[in-house]
Amino acid sequence: MSDATTPTATAALPFSEAIPGAVTEVTPNGLVVAADKLCELATYLRDQEGYDYLSMVTSVDWPQYFEVVYYLYQVGRSRTGAVAREPLVLKVRLPDKSSPQLPSVCSIWPGADLQEREVYDMMGIRFTGHPNLRRILLWEGFEGYPLRKDFKEPYFEEPAKPFKSRHPDGHHVWAEDRVPWKDNVSYPIGWDPDLWTQPEVQYRKIMQVDRGNGHGSEFKTDRILINMGPQHPSTHGVFRMVVAVDGENIVGLEPEIGYLHRCHEKIGERNTYIMNIPFTDRLDYIASMSNNFGYVLAVEKLAGIQVPERAEYIRVIMAELTRIVSHFIAVGFLFNDLGAYFTPALYGLRERELILDLFEAASGSRMMCNYMRFGGVFADLPEGWVERARDLVWNRLPRVMDDFEKLLAGNEIFETRCRGIGVLTAEEAIAYSMAGPMLRASGVPYDLRKSRPYSIYDRFDFDICTRPEGDVWARFRVRMDEIYQSIRILKQALDGLPAGPVMPPGKKQHQIRVPAGEAYAAVEGPKGELGFYIVSDGKPNPYRYHVRAPTFINLTSLEKMCIGHKIADSVVILGAIDIVLGEVDR
Amino acid sequence: MTEKPEVPDVPADLQRNVFLTTLDTIYNWGRIKSMWPMAFGLACCAIEFMAMMAARFDLSRFGMEITRASPRQADLMFVSGTVTKKMVPNIVRLYNQMAEPKYVLAVGACATSGGPFKEGYNVVSGIDKFIPVDVYVPGCPPTPEAIIHGVMRIHEMVMKQSIKTVPWYRRDQRNEAVPVPVLGPDLYDPRHRDALRQLANAAKEGQP
Numbered sequence: 001m002s003d004a005t006t007p008t009a010t011a012a013l014p015f016s017e018a019i020p021g022a023v024t025e026v027t028p029n030g031l032v033v034a035a036d037k038l039c040e041l042a043t044y045l046r047d048q049e050g051y052d053y054l055s056m057v058t059s060v061d062w063p064q065y066f067e068v069v070y071y072l073y074q075v076g077r078s079r080t081g082a083v084a085r086e087p088l089v090l091k092v093r094l095p096d097k098s099s100p101q102l103p104s105v106c107s108i109w110p111g112a113d114l115q116e117r118e119v120y121d122m123m124g125i126r127f128t129g130h131p132n133l134r135r136i137l138l139w140e141g142f143e144g145y146p147l148r149k150d151f152k153e154p155y156f157e158e159p160a161k162p163f164k165s166r167h168p169d170g171h172h173v174w175a176e177d178r179v180p181w182k183d184n185v186s187y188p189i190g191w192d193p194d195l196w197t198q199p200e201v202q203y204r205k206i207m208q209v210d211r212g213n214g215h216g217s218e219f220k221t222d223r224i225l226i227n228m229g230p231q232h233p234s235t236h237g238v239f240r241m242v243v244a245v246d247g248e249n250i251v252g253l254e255p256e257i258g259y260l261h262r263c264h265e266k267i268g269e270r271n272t273y274i275m276n277i278p279f280t281d282r283l284d285y286i287a288s289m290s291n292n293f294g295y296v297l298a299v300e301k302l303a304g305i306q307v308p309e310r311a312e313y314i315r316v317i318m319a320e321l322t323r324i325v326s327h328f329i330a331v332g333f334l335f336n337d338l339g340a341y342f343t344p345a346l347y348g349l350r351e352r353e354l355i356l357d358l359f360e361a362a363s364g365s366r367m368m369c370n371y372m373r374f375g376g377v378f379a380d381l382p383e384g385w386v387e388r389a390r391d392l393v394w395n396r397l398p399r400v401m402d403d404f405e406k407l408l409a410g411n412e413i414f415e416t417r418c419r420g421i422g423v424l425t426a427e428e429a430i431a432y433s434m435a436g437p438m439l440r441a442s443g444v445p446y447d448l449r450k451s452r453p454y455s456i457y458d459r460f461d462f463d464i465c466t467r468p469e470g471d472v473w474a475r476f477r478v479r480m481d482e483i484y485q486s487i488r489i490l491k492q493a494l495d496g497l498p499a500g501p502v503m504p505p506g507k508k509q510h511q512i513r514v515p516a517g518e519a520y521a522a523v524e525g526p527k528g529e530l531g532f533y534i535v536s537d538g539k540p541n542p543y544r545y546h547v548r549a550p551t552f553i554n555l556t557s558l559e560k561m562c563i564g565h566k567i568a569d570s571v572v573i574l575g576a577i578d579i580v581l582g583e584v585d586r
Numbered sequence: 587m588t589e590k591p592e593v594p595d596v597p598a599d600l601q602r603n604v605f606l607t608t609l610d611t612i613y614n615w616g617r618i619k620s621m622w623p624m625a626f627g628l629a630c631c632a633i634e635f636m637a638m639m640a641a642r643f644d645l646s647r648f649g650m651e652i653t654r655a656s657p658r659q660a661d662l663m664f665v666s667g668t669v670t671k672k673m674v675p676n677i678v679r680l681y682n683q684m685a686e687p688k689y690v691l692a693v694g695a696c697a698t699s700g701g702p703f704k705e706g707y708n709v710v711s712g713i714d715k716f717i718p719v720d721v722y723v724p725g726c727p728p729t730p731e732a733i734i735h736g737v738m739r740i741h742e743m744v745m746k747q748s749i750k751t752v753p754w755y756r757r758d759q760r761n762e763a764v765p766v767p768v769l770g771p772d773l774y775d776p777r778h779r780d781a782l783r784q785l786a787n788a789a790k791e792g793q794p
Binding site: 137138139141142143146151153154155156157175176181183184185186187188189190191192193194196198230231232233237238258259260261262263266267270278279282285286345346349350352353366367368581582 | 625626627628629630632633634636637640641642655657667668670671672673676680700702703704705706707708709710711715726727729768769770771772773774775776778779782783785786789790
C-alpha cells in the first residue's frame with residue numbers, strides 16, 4: 001500500500017513478452033500479477049525461468065483489497081552450481097473483498113497445498129482448483145476468518161497494544177468479567193446449539209476408502225481408516241493423522257493439525273514489535289534462539305539497524321548451539337519412534353541440559369531465552385561463559401558424537417528400518433517446498449547460511465551436508481553431519497569472538513520506530529528455512545506478521561512419502577521430518 | 587504406645603522387620619510411589635516434562651518413571667501446555683477415560699489460565715474451566731524442579747486422603763463424566779445450553 005508505485009510503460013514490465021498482461025505493476029516489494037494470468041505466469045516461471053521452489057504463500061488484508069503474496073526461489077540451480085537470483089515476489093490483488101478467490105497453484109508447485117489451505121482458513125480467500133480446500137488450523141464450522149482486520153476475538157480490548165490501563169479506578173478487571181459468557185467464547189446471534197451439526201470431514205471420500213479394492217482380481221480387501229493422534233506417543237505432540245490402509249500398507253494419509261494453534265500471528269499483529277520476541281521463543285520451542293534470530297533480522301532489515309560485531313558473533317554461537325540441541329533431540333526421538341525406547345533420547349536430553357545451562361547463564365532462562373533484541377542481544381555473556389562453552393565445544397561434544405556414531409549410526413536394525421523408507425527425490429523435494437535437512441537429504445545442496453548468507457555466516461568455513469538417498473536414513477545422517485559442521489562454526493566463532501558492546505550505542509530503545517514497508521528475513525533454523533514476513537504501516541505494531549514455518553510446509557509431502565509403506569513406517573517418516581507442533585500450528 | 591503388643595507368632599528372623607503404621611499411610615504410600623503419569627504433552631511444557639523424566643532431574647526417584655500412553659492406565663495427567671479450543675474436547679475425553687483415583691496437574695501458565703496466549707481466539711483460559719485441577723505449577727515454562735515440586739504437592743495431597751472417605755470406594759459414587767465440549771461456531775460448552783437456547787429463542791421472536 002505504502003509502496004510508491006510509479007506508472008511504468010507496458011513494454012518495460014517483466015515477463016510481458018512471454019505472458020502479456022500477466023504483470024500489471026512493479027513495486028519495490030514485488031510484481032503485481034493479474035489473478036487470471038497467475039497460473040500461466042507460474043508455469044512459465046517454473047519451466048523457463050527456473051523458479052522451481054515456492055517458498056511461501058501468505059496474504060495481507062489491505063483496506064481496499066486482499067493481497068496474496070508468493071515467494072519464489074531458484075533452488076534447483078543450486079544443484080548445478082549456477083548462481084541463483086534473488087527471490088521473486090509475486091502479489092495478486094483481489095479487490096472483491098466479499099468473496100475473494102483466485103486460482104490455486106497447487107498443480108504447479110505441490111508445496112502450496114497446506115499453505116493455501118492456511119490462507120483460506122485465516123483470511124477466507126478461496127483457491128479455485130485446490131484439491132482439498134478446507135480449514136486447516138481451525139475446525140470446519142468455525143465462524144469467521146481470524147486474520148482479517150475486522151475479526152475480533154472474544155477477549156478483544158483494543159486494536160493494538162499497549163492497551164489502556166487494565167486497572168481502571170485502581171481495580172484489576174479480569175478478562176473473563178468483561179465478556180458475556182465469562183469465557184473466551186462468542187456465538188453468532190441466535191445460534192441454537194440443538195440445531196447445530198458439525199460439518200463432517202469426508203476422510204473416506206478424500207482417501208477413496210469406499211472405492212477400495214486391493215491388489216489382484218481374486219482377493220478383495222477393504223480399505224480402513226485409522227486415526228492416529230492427537231494423543232499418541234509418537235506424534236511428537238498434538239499432531240493427528242488419518243491414515244487409510246489396505247492391509248498394512250498406507251494408501252492415503254491426511255495430516256490434521258491445528259491442535260496447538262495459539263493465534264501467534266493475530267496476537268503478533270496486536271503486539272508492538274518488541275513484544276513479539278518472547279512469542280517467537282514459543283514457536284519452535286526446542287530452538288528458541290534461532291526463532292529470535294529470524295525475527296530480529298526481519299525487523300532490523302525493515303528498520304535499518306546495524307548490529308555490533310560482538311553481538312553478531314554471540315548470535316551465531318547461540319544459533320549453532322540451538323541447532324545442536326535440536327538435532328540431538330531429533331535424532332534421539334527418531335530412535336524413540338523406532339522402538340529404542342528412551343535411551344537415545346535420554347542421551348540427547350543429557351547434552352541438551354549442558355547447552356541449556358549455557359543459555360540460562362547468558363539469558364536467564366533455560367528454554368524460552370528471549371535473548372536477542374533489535375540491534376544486538378539483551379545482555380553480554382557472563383564471566384566464564386566462553387570458557388564453559390569452549391570446554392563443551394572442544395572436549396565434550398566431539399566425544400558425545402563419537403558415542404552417538406558408535407551406538408546409533410551403525411545399528412543394523414536402525415539401518416533396515418530406515419534405508420529406502422520415505423524416499424523423496426531431489427525434484428520432488430523441491431516441488432514440495434521442503435526445507436532444511438529434509439531438502440538436503442534429498443541431495444539438494446541448499447542452505448541459507450551459504451546460498452543467501454545472513455548475519456556473518458559468510459565469514460565461517462563450513463560445508464553444506466547433503467546425502468543423495470533422500471530416505472529416512474539420509475535425514476538422520478544429514479542431521480548428524482550438521483552437528484559436526486555446527487561444532488566447526490562454533491570453534492571459529494568462539495575463537496573470533498571480539499570484545500565490544502552488544503547493543504548499538506545510544507539510549508536503549510524499547511519502542512523502536514519501524515518505517516512503513518515490508519521485509520522478509522529468513523534464517524536456516526535447525527528444521528529449515530524459518531522466515532518472518534513483516535509488513536509495517538509505520539505504527540508501533542506490525543500491520544501483517546507472518547511466519548514461514550519450515551516444519552509446517554515440510555508436512556506437505558508426508559502423504560507422498562508414506563504411500564506404499566507399512567503403517568509402522570509412517571511414524572518413522574514423521575519422526576524424520578522432526579516436527580514441532582508449536583511451529584506447525586503457530 | 588504404652589503397652590508392647592504381644593507378637594508370639596512372628597518368627598525370630600522377622601521380628602525386627604515388622605513396622606506398625608496405619609492402613610491409610612501404607613495405602614497412600616503405595617499409591618504415591620507407583621503413580622503413573624499419562625504420556626501426554628501439549629506444547630512447550632511437555633519438553634520440560636521430558637527433561638524432568640530424563641537423567642538429570644529424574645522423576646523415577648519418586649517411583650513415577652513409567653508413563654502410560656493410555657489414559658485408562660494412568661493416574662496422573664499433566665496438562666502440559668496451551669489448551670486450545672480444538673484440543674479441549676480431546677483432553678476432556680481423556681480425563682473421562684482415566685479411572686479413579688485420578689489427579690490433574692496444570693503445568694505452566696497456559697494450562698493454568700491461558701498464559702501469554704490468553705487473548706487468542708483459539709485458546710482456552712485454563713483447563714480448569716472444564717476439568718478439576720489439583721495442583722497448578724506457575725512458570726512459562728516451569729523449570730523441571732518446579733514441576734517436581736508440583737508432583738510433591740500432589741503426593742502430599744494423596745497422603746492426606748483416607749481410605750474411609752475417598753470417593754472411589756463409596757457405594758454411592760456418582761462417577762459422572764465431565765460433559766465433553768463441542769466444536770461449534772466457537773467452542774460450545776454443553777453447560778451453556780439453556781442460556782444459549784434462551785438467547786436463540788429471543789432472537790427468533792425479535793426477528794419477524
